[in-house]
Amino acid sequence: MQLTKQTLTQRIDRVYDVLIVGGGAAGLSAGIYSQRYLLSTLIIDKGKARSFWMQELHNYLGLPPETPGREVLKQGKDHYLSLEGDYLNAYVEDVIDEGQVFAVKVRIGRQNPTYKTFRTRYLIAASGIIDHLPQLADLKNVFDYAGYNLHVCLICDGYEMRDQRVGVFGSSEDSLQVAFALGWFTPYITLFTHSAFEVGQKLRDRFAEAGYILNEQPIRQFLGENHQMSGVELENGAVVELDAGLVSMGSKYHADYLKGIDLTYNGGNLVTDAMNRTSHPRIFAVGDLKVGMNQVVIAAADGANAATQIWRDIRRAEGSRRSATAATAA
């Protein structure tokens, strides 16, 4: 059930089988599988998964290509709640490994927050990432277009940008390299540094050879209307017309709560085995937080793998049946 400040007191002494940090595609899929294995499950979600911002999910099997990401999340949450999984809107601050269980410290509410500790046998890190966006004076202006035709994922939206005039917004030399893969879809590419970093001669030459334009001016704002970005206005007043944008500024990894636990990372991503187990036997990682492609359908599959492996672990350890009757009584 959806837990509130009022109802969560009845859950506070419970040791969950599975606690999932993050209610995006990966966490919801894990929760659906976990509840269907009769494992007691709590999803803790801080709100607004990365897919929440996607206006159209073009490549998810089984859904029309104009389905918004938030519809998948809503359907998944309804599905999970229909299986009687617990769901709490809160922020996970810390996880402490107590040996048999984890203590998960949670902040609930923004104003006058309360603090609670939940306990769980297994933890699934499904808290994902969020893309850094261009820092302009008027940030609202950026949010007007992000997820519409200001894209953050080449794999997701390269097809939509084919033969379009695309602006690439980077945060470093390295981040601009995405232009060469974008070049598969369109030759009309302008690279923006927003005067935030230098570009060396070698990369300049490669851009020139590919026919890409390098623009090193500071940007004042994005132009457009009805969430369709039509170009950028520079600080010097000049306007660059564009059909679409691709932001390539790296990501924030939502994994601060794991800082007290020794886990294996590759960059910001958690390393897992094929069943999504991290280097800690009772911690699994799913979705964008783990090594691999950042795709909704892959996140959903990760959740299936992690929940299944946890079920196998618990079933083998308990060696006994847990019928629905027994689970409800527990």
Added chain:
Amino acid sequence: MQLTKQTLTQRIDRVYDVLIVGGGAAGLSAGIYSQRYLLSTLIIDKGKARSFWMQELHNYLGLPPETPGREVLKQGKDHYLSLEGDYLNAYVEDVIDEGQVFAVKVRIGRQNPTYKTFRTRYLIAASGIIDHLPQLADLKNVFDYAGYNLHVCLICDGYEMRDQRVGVFGSSEDSLQVAFALGWFTPYITLFTHSAFEVGQKLRDRFAEAGYILNEQPIRQFLGENHQMSGVELENGAVVELDAGLVSMGSKYHADYLKGIDLTYNGGNLVTDAMNRTSHPRIFAVGDLKVGMNQVVIAAADGANAATQIWRDIRRAEGSRRSATAATAA
């Protein structure tokens, strides 16, 4: 487009970037991704993927839990065709590695078939498996219930069988071991051998200890109506009432067309890397045919991985742009 005997002659000289054997969840997802990477793609489908038989897909993120498998396949095929992928109803008989490309020999039509050869740079094996079903005198009777409450997948449908009286239909001692995992969901288990094989004393003791009933009589038919199996009638006339069945008789692997190519298998399953590449650099395997769990959402993710890796391979090899204009002209 949907190819027919009439239209396929215009495709016969084309070398596809990607040819996908199988139009189930894995193949359709691979096709959607592949077309979105502007790779020319042909799906060859013999019809009736394993998920076609699923009356309710209970665990696929984003779809209501009563969605039939065939609806996912229909949505996926429409999606793929809307991206201008080619699709042919036919049977792949053989694949020959010609070095740079594969020659794929296809039989089209059941009566008065015609034979054609297609060529492709990359091959995705998405042809899956199909479950062996109990061989009764009246096989139609089996098909009446399969996919309804005569299940073939414990992970998919264990939840639906919780606390139910379940008959397990095996084909060997080993195949009956699934009962111990089923025991997580229900204690009311009857094991049927259909007089087809012997059960040793050690396993008999374990069944007795778990409280499972072993029935070694030959079965005459399933009982029930409106696709809801309500029990089995034995050859001796006795009736065993059941709420559900679980068939555990192994699977046929649809991979005969790969017999001429040296690939690494684990049992009947193709071994792949994390991006679904087999031991042959230009052959990928996705869905139930590869090592891993047999789940629709995992098949869909496999398709995303395979198509993405093929795109990376081709992009790096060609080192040049392929805008939509160029791809259409090619």
